[in-house]
Amino acid sequence: MMRIAAPFLALLVLLAGVAPAVALADTEAPSTATDQPALSESPPARIDSPAVTELYIDPDPDGDARWTISVRYTLESDSDRAAFRDYAQSFEAGDVEAGPGLSFFRMLADEAGGATGREMAIQNPNRNATVQNDTGVLRLSFTWTNFVTDTERGFVIRESVLMPGNRTWLSSIGPSQRLVVETPEDYQVTDSRFGLDNGSVVVEGPHQFQDPLTISYEETQGPDPSSIPWPLVIGTLLLFGIVGAAVYARSRDVWPTAGDDTDDSDAPAPAATPETDTPETDADADDEPATDVDPELLSDEERVEHLLDQNGGRMKQARIVQETGWSDAKVSQLLSTMADDGRIEKLRLGRENLISLPDDES
Structure with missing residues (x-):
């Protein structure tokens, strides 16, 4: 089996108690050039070394969240691109579990569901692979049910990244990796330790999570007062009054x-x-x-x-x-x-x- 899975699993450094297959991504010895998949005669293709890995989460205030995991690879030759296309067909058909795989996230949902007492599931998966110029991308999208927790004025993301014993399965992200958590329309982030980019929480790797990922949202009551052109509004009202x-x-x-x-x-x-x-x-x-x-x-x-x-x-x-x-x-x-x-x-x-x-x- 191609070792394309290893760099992706490094995105999520799990604490003790997670399946051994996941821990292997962190503990196995560095690979030599001889055990890499040969996708071309010369030089050997390094398809197991993605340039960028992005974990994108789009939460729904009603409870679920739509996830999209994108793993981007640099393909340096025609033979690399041809080999990636062959592999992409198997990935889209669900015939391989290398790369971002559903079984991995189903395991995480089971762990989080056991920690919170809420039933969680991975549903509506979609696999997509593209090749453009020198870049190949694998994308896996799915819905994680019961991902967010309701609050009095909005919702919060925290329990879904927990494991039994108040531990977290999301403890770090590596270099050239990023986590993006979208902010729904008519909501705003009210509590987060991370920076915002166009209203969304963005965590750039490498990063170690000292505490479980926590993001709180509240529903907005109207437009941001700071974004209203008050001089224009007041001038218009005065003109109409006169x-x-x-x-x-x-x-x-x-x-x-x-x-x-x-x-x-x-x-x-x-x-x-x-x-x-x-x-x-x-x-x-x-x-x-x-x-x-x-x-x-x-x-x-x-x-x-x-x-x-x-x-x-x-x-x-x-x-x-x-x-x-x-x-x-x-x-x-x-x-x-x-x-x-x-x-x-x-x-x-x-x-x-x-x-x-x-x-x-x-």
Whole structure:
């Protein structure tokens, strides 16, 4: 059997109690050139010496984790590449256990399940091998069930790397090896002894784990406040506020109402009110509504007169519509009737009407 397995198993230096086949990867004597697999006549292929080995873990907050183990080899000749392709076919078919093998990880899941009392399993495996230029890659992917542990606000990775007696099967990674633990969307790392790369935990070898690998995650409540462009947000809100205030003010004092363009478009200009020398009597004053009278007790005409009196004797028609809450059509018809009766005067200003009391000389 090709000795491609040995460098991979060095990725996981196991403590006592793991199967002897695994310990062999750490304890066997260094190999000589004569016992290496000869994949080419000259020089001998060193397919058992990967350039890079990566262990990638993508945890699911619901409990499982998807693993991908990539073992990358440098192939220096055409014969090396041809030999690797032949081996890759057997690897993809599952006919060999060299390289990253499922039996190895099934053993780890059994150990972790016994330590935690949770049933764990290795499911949905997929093997893939590629050759590109001078590089050959073996990839093994699978789902490790019950890999993460729920917490009140998220989840944690720890128990799945334990063995009975609170020991860990993941005690070190070697040179040219790396461990990457992805951070799920809408989660953030809140506790880890390792550095982050784009939000994911990355451990570069060589590294000795003094304590079991522990990574805690919490669900984020929204975007990171530090990533929000606050000056732009505040400036935009101020701009909308200024525009909204201007539009509101103009709609109250300047903009015409719908009734102005229809009901009063053909109305004749108001006739000048002849001046009289008749002094105002007390009886005439009594005819004006009191300023503190309840508007609900007044007729429609009296209410308009009351509004005009409270606003200096003149108001724009649109303002009367707003103050009374009546429809444009009702106000327009009422003002036309009052103008015909001489109770008010209507003066056309552009596209709107200015309403005034007949005795207002300002």
